[in-house]
Amino acid sequence: MGSALLAGLAAGAGGAKVLVLEPSPSPDAERICRENGFELRASASTQDAPADVLLLAVKPQALDAAAPAIAPLVGSKTLLVSILAGKRIADLAVRLPAGAFVRAMPNTPASIGRGVSGAYASEQTSAEQRAIAQTLLSAGGAVEWVDDEKLIDAVTAVSGSGPAYVFYLAECLAAAGVAAGLPEELSMRLARATVSGAGELMRRSEQTAPAVLRENVTSPGGTTAAALGVLMADDGMRPLLQRAVEAARRRAGELSG
Structure with a gap:
């Protein structure tokens, strides 16, 4: 799913600086990064500044292992956009205390710009941050917002899967x-x-x-x-x-x- 959304993002990054953290990148991910000038690394560094926007796209079961490697990129003003199935904002905030959260579920047609994402924004998410998440997710297709985080599990079951x-x-x-x-x-x-x-x-x-x-x-x-x-x-x-x-x-x- 991460590679699918990355392919969609490649069409709409708009010159933004994009850092991709992936210890074992797929050939598709390597190609997308190479062709679009995205920086590809295995992990973050303590020298890295916190990201304005962090898209978290790991397997839900890998969150505990991935969180320490990602932590240097998370700050009090970071918008964390998660596409982890099942992981609630409360689950994420314990491990990665970002300033705002958007929980989303895209699907694999995002790789050709024909996907659809369901999304929910935390109360701390500003209108500007929500618009950023909208732009990020819409690189892969349509975006539908819900007002109740619990509905993201149903979105996952219908369009995600x-x-x-x-x-x-x-x-x-x-x-x-x-x-x-x-x-x-x-x-x-x-x-x-x-x-x-x-x-x-x-x-x-x-x-x-x-x-x-x-x-x-x-x-x-x-x-x-x-x-x-x-x-x-x-x-x-x-x-x-x-x-x-x-x-x-x-x-x-x-x-x-």
Whole structure:
């Protein structure tokens, strides 16, 4: 996720000085930093001045190990923007006492500028700092603010983890095509194009409800109606996704502390 947001940030850094701390950078992260003039280091130094804005993008389980390496960059005026799933602002403040906090959850399409982030700002966050966070996060796509920090766990479960659900849908659709007799590579091409094309159509039809788009494809008594009869059954897709989202939301809560 950090690399995905870094790629989005590269398009909108606007000449700001960017320092990336990563002890084991991926090839993508190294390339992004090299191509955009971002400084890449393994850790902060006591000689570093506190950052105006610090984007924290480590695994939630790695927070305790990462906090001491990041601490030199945190000061009383630092805005800390965290994309750690489950970690509350209270969890962060104990380890990294910044001046203000924004807890956010982007998703991996941020790497192509088509992501969406849910965000919550602490009471100490000024309007100017919130605007900075908006600019930072919008480098990867849309930003939606919530007024209750607890809702970030639900955002994580819907849009943060959501791309994986869509990718799995493509996997399952391709596998179903193979079961119906299609060659494997052809079925995967059809599934990928269908999922990406439907997503783009929904994006361009922003004022049209997804239900209307679905109905537009569905002829009474036709093939789509037959398939939807299975997907929309009482034990079909809706309750399955509700259970999946609830499992993700619950897990986010378990990662706090």
